[in-house]
Amino acid sequence: MDSDFESYISHCQQRINRALELALQGSNSPYCSIPTQQHTQELFAAMHYSVMNGGKRVRPLLFYAAAQALDEGVDVTGNNTTDLDQLGCALEFIHSYSLVHDDLPAMDDDDLRRGKPSCHRAFNEATAILCADALQAEAFALICATSLDPSVKVALVRELAGAAGARGMVGGQAIDLAAVGQNIDVAHLQSMHQLKTGALIRASVAMGAIAAGGSKEQLAALDTYALDIGLAFQVRDDILDIESDTATLGKAQGADLALGKPTYPALLGMKGAKEKLRELYEDALSSLESFDGQALRLRQLADFIIQRRH
Numbered sequence: 001m002d003s004d005f006e007s008y009i010s011h012c013q014q015r016i017n018r019a020l021e022l023a024l025q026g027s028n029s030p031y032c033s034i035p036t037q038q039h040t041q042e043l044f045a046a047m048h049y050s051v052m053n054g055g056k057r058v059r060p061l062l063f064y065a066a067a068q069a070l071d072e073g074v075d076v077t078g079n080n081t082t083d084l085d086q087l088g089c090a091l092e093f094i095h096s097y098s099l100v101h102d103d104l105p106a107m108d109d110d111d112l113r114r115g116k117p118s119c120h121r122a123f124n125e126a127t128a129i130l131c132a133d134a135l136q137a138e139a140f141a142l143i144c145a146t147s148l149d150p151s152v153k154v155a156l157v158r159e160l161a162g163a164a165g166a167r168g169m170v171g172g173q174a175i176d177l178a179a180v181g182q183n184i185d186v187a188h189l190q191s192m193h194q195l196k197t198g199a200l201i202r203a204s205v206a207m208g209a210i211a212a213g214g215s216k217e218q219l220a221a222l223d224t225y226a227l228d229i230g231l232a233f234q235v236r237d238d239i240l241d242i243e244s245d246t247a248t249l250g251k252a253q254g255a256d257l258a259l260g261k262p263t264y265p266a267l268l269g270m271k272g273a274k275e276k277l278r279e280l281y282e283d284a285l286s287s288l289e290s291f292d293g294q295a296l297r298l299r300q301l302a303d304f305i306i307q308r309r310h
Helices: 003-025 034-038 041-051 058-070 083-103 125-144 150-164 169-179 186-196 198-211 216-243 264-286 293-307
Strands: none
Touching (some): 003 041, 083 169, 083 198, 169 186, 169 198
């Protein structure tokens, strides 16, 4: 990773982290009085804990980069929180909620997340469930609170809801749970991951393009990129689950193997999984050929995703 891109990543991560801190403070609500807030402090603490626990912020990074690819006026170097930052926060809220639910005993039953106790371990199971529920609702409130044109807000809400729901990420989680201990083929595995991991990554790119006023043709090309890079993200995860260690991963190494989950290395072998990763990476870059240098960050993020160590 060259120094310019490393600096870009660091700046964007700092930017979204500042915006997340503001978003977690919330806004005034007619439904919540000061006395009520005193009794929900643990809930808000769990929300903050789950969002601000050291994530790579890949989805907001993809969102920013997609917007930049279509609009050279998009500037991520300033310090003021903008509509784009709120949309990035909405994506990270959805992602964080999904991780809290993933770690629950009824799901993957993970004690660690990013090297720290999972939300249900740091607090309790009921608080973790409510924390995730709240983050999901707040994500859509963030979109509605932007100053964007109402028609754009509707398009963004539709995109995120579709990616996060039963026909997107949640559907993928359901397929994942049903596949534990089962003999499934590569096509089944790919369908599962295109929903569970890939859907929100696709939405991140699509929302950046929508916010930047991209054309139908531009959105289609970027969606192809996102499809490939979203699946590549999961293939890399499967490889790291075997090749990395608990300290680096921030969660138990070999957890998928221990649960009997189907993975790309299990179905294709490690060599085959790495070949699949390379193929997806090359296809993702090919889909950006119609874009000029403004898509540089998307190309660099593809490198970042397939080379990451955790």
